[in-house]
Amino acid sequence: MIPYKHEPFTDFTQEENKKAFLDALQTVEGYLGQDYPLIIGGERIMTEDKLVSTNPANKEEIVGRVSKASRDLAEKAMQTADATFNTWKKVKPEFRADVLFKAAAIVRRRKHEFSALLTKEAGKPWNEADADTAEAIDFLEYYGRQMLKLKDGMPVESRPGEFNRFDYIPLGVGVVISPWNFAFAIMAGTTVAALVTGNTVLLKPASTTPVVAYKFIEVLEEAGMPAGVVNYIPGSGAEVGDYLVDHPRTRFISFTGSREVGSRIYERAGKVNEGQIWLKRVIAEMGGKDTIVVDNEADLELAAQSIVKSAFGFSGQKCSACSRAVIHEDVYDQVVSRVEELTKALTYGDPTDQSNFAGPVIDQASFDKIMSYIEIGKEEGRLIAGGEGDSSKGYFIAPTVFADLAPDARIMQEEIFGPVVGLTKAKSFDEAIEIANNTDYGLTGAVITNNRAHIEQAREDFHVGNLYFNRGCTGAIVGYQPFGGFNMSGTDSKAGGPDYLQLHMQGKTTSETL
Ligand SMILES: NC(=O)c1ccc[n+]([C@@H]2O[C@H](COP(=O)([O-])OP(=O)(O)OC[C@H]3O[C@@H](n4cnc5c(N)ncnc54)[C@H](O)[C@@H]3O)[C@@H](O)[C@H]2O)c1
Numbered sequence: 001m002i003p004y005k006h007e008p009f010t011d012f013t014q015e016e017n018k019k020a021f022l023d024a025l026q027t028v029e030g031y032l033g034q035d036y037p038l039i040i041g042g043e044r045i046m047t048e049d050k051l052v053s054t055n056p057a058n059k060e061e062i063v064g065r066v067s068k069a070s071r072d073l074a075e076k077a078m079q080t081a082d083a084t085f086n087t088w089k090k091v092k093p094e095f096r097a098d099v100l101f102k103a104a105a106i107v108r109r110r111k112h113e114f115s116a117l118l119t120k121e122a123g124k125p126w127n128e129a130d131a132d133t134a135e136a137i138d139f140l141e142y143y144g145r146q147m148l149k150l151k152d153g154m155p156v157e158s159r160p161g162e163f164n165r166f167d168y169i170p171l172g173v174g175v176v177i178s179p180w181n182f183a184f185a186i187m188a189g190t191t192v193a194a195l196v197t198g199n200t201v202l203l204k205p206a207s208t209t210p211v212v213a214y215k216f217i218e219v220l221e222e223a224g225m226p227a228g229v230v231n232y233i234p235g236s237g238a239e240v241g242d243y244l245v246d247h248p249r250t251r252f253i254s255f256t257g258s259r260e261v262g263s264r265i266y267e268r269a270g271k272v273n274e275g276q277i278w279l280k281r282v283i284a285e286m287g288g289k290d291t292i293v294v295d296n297e298a299d300l301e302l303a304a305q306s307i308v309k310s311a312f313g314f315s316g317q318k319c320s321a322c323s324r325a326v327i328h329e330d331v332y333d334q335v336v337s338r339v340e341e342l343t344k345a346l347t348y349g350d351p352t353d354q355s356n357f358a359g360p361v362i363d364q365a366s367f368d369k370i371m372s373y374i375e376i377g378k379e380e381g382r383l384i385a386g387g388e389g390d391s392s393k394g395y396f397i398a399p400t401v402f403a404d405l406a407p408d409a410r411i412m413q414e415e416i417f418g419p420v421v422g423l424t425k426a427k428s429f430d431e432a433i434e435i436a437n438n439t440d441y442g443l444t445g446a447v448i449t450n451n452r453a454h455i456e457q458a459r460e461d462f463h464v465g466n467l468y469f470n471r472g473c474t475g476a477i478v479g480y481q482p483f484g485g486f487n488m489s490g491t492d493s494k495a496g497g498p499d500y501l502q503l504h505m506q507g508k509t510t511s512e513t514l
């Protein structure tokens with residue numbers, strides 16, 4: 001087994017890579033607008049009622065029409081997954097891991113096609129789409145290897161005359177509910193973590209990005225996954241989601257998405273329903289309000305670059321995005337004016353055009369929400385860049401910066417999930433860390449400083465799941481920077497980390513008297 005190494009990003013300054021991506025866009029354009037079925041127990045089921053996935057950069061362009069699960073079909077999928085669990089749980093971990101390794105190889109061969117599909121379906125610029133696909137490959141390679149490490153359990157002691165073992169066994173049927181913003185990586189990562197550990201899965205992808213999820217199930221099938229192990233059931237979050245979360249045969253829920261929906265799932269999953277013989281487990285990865293702190297002893301160019309890149313990469317639609325910066329008063333004016341300059345130089349538009357730094361936001365509801373926050377920002381602070389939006393063709397919003405905000409302003413407290421960043425001033429490094437910690441969330445953060453003592457202080461006191469020094473706060477790599485947050489950012493499960501798979505299993509102790 002080759003040791004795990006993360007998938008390299010594509011260098012699009014190379015002509016051959018550019019051409020390969022343009023060819024892949026053509027391949028994807030060749031299958032736009034098709035109808036897609038549900039997949040339950042390997043059976044394709046086409047329904048009348050469809051989710052229509054459109055290109056957020058061009059609302060007229062239909063990416064696919066995807067069959068929508070009703071409650072009856074969700075129940076059929078549950079029964080299939082429940083029955084399949086009895087056989088899948090007996091399948092050797094080596095076989096399960098092999099499905100992941102084969103799937104990684106297939107995705108790697110079709111890498112640009114998957115990325116091009118993300119450009120069309122999620123509005124991702126080339127480099128962001130490429131990173132999403134690379135992360136999906138990483139999850140497959142990393143979790144496959146992790147399962148091989150865990151397959152014989154963990155060592156425990158035995159006294160003379162006894163033989164003790166501690167093994168991990170799967171849980172049962174998992175409901176995986178994924179978001180649209182890492183439509184490939186998070187959907188694939190959460191699905192394969194559940195299946196490689198011996199569980200069966202009901203996958204409900206986000207309603208705006210169901211086509212990439214369908215294509216991934218095809219890959220798993222090609223890689224040897226037996227029918228019924230992962231069942232693909234797109235549908236309304238409220239209807240199918242609630243039904244499956246409440247279902248007495250649901251053993252665990254792996255959710256990635258907003259704080260509102262995650263909290264609702266957590267609460268509903270806590271209720272023991274009739275016929276249920278376990279307490280459901282919830283793995284929840286939720287929102288963020290992520291801060292970059294800039295010290296007075298710092299590389300100020302690096303600070304401004306880190307803020308702008310982390311705030312506006314994929315139009316700020318990352319749970320890890322920098323949505324606020326807290327800057328030491330000694331360097332505030334300098335950093336603010338450089339952030340303004342860099343932001344005004346950013347290009348945005350159709351992400352199929354490689355020259356655009358940013359693309360659209362995902363849909364009309366997001367566009368409206370972000371624009372309403374921009375109006376709030378105009379009341380609360382000083383608009384220094386952006387502020388405009390246009391949803392006539394696609395959902396485009398200019399990268400927007402507000403300066404001089406109070407730390408408790410709504411722009412500084414609420415997750416906007418769009419290309420908007422707020423800037424505030426702190427009198428000292430201590431105060432900067434205090435402000436950085438003053439939200440309900442605790443996902444990512446970064447500190448730009450040349451002061452070693454301040455690095456150590458932040459390591460201890462900046463309360464976030466992923467803290468970075470002298471770089472931006474996005475772009476965690478599977479197996480290198482396990483990812484997940486504190487407080488209202490979730491259950492502190494660390495995706496792509498060494499203890500993630502265990503969340504999908506239960507430990508069984510056996511003790512034999514010799
Ligand atoms: N912490 C992380 O790792 C992480 C990663 C990506 C995104 N996010 C967060 O996700 C959010 C953006 O994603 P989103 O807009 O897709 O989030 P969302 O909460 O609106 O939707 C997430 C998923 O939940 C489903 N859903 C909606 N209502 C449901 C219900 N009642 N029951 C069950 N499922 C339901 C949706 O259909 C979708 O599949 C942001 O808040 C972002 O910070 C967090």
Ligand SMILES: N[C@@H](CCC=O)C(=O)O
Nearest residue numbers: 318319320474475476483
């Ligand atoms: N893991 C990603 C964020 C995922 C959430 O949107 C990052 O580190 O930037």
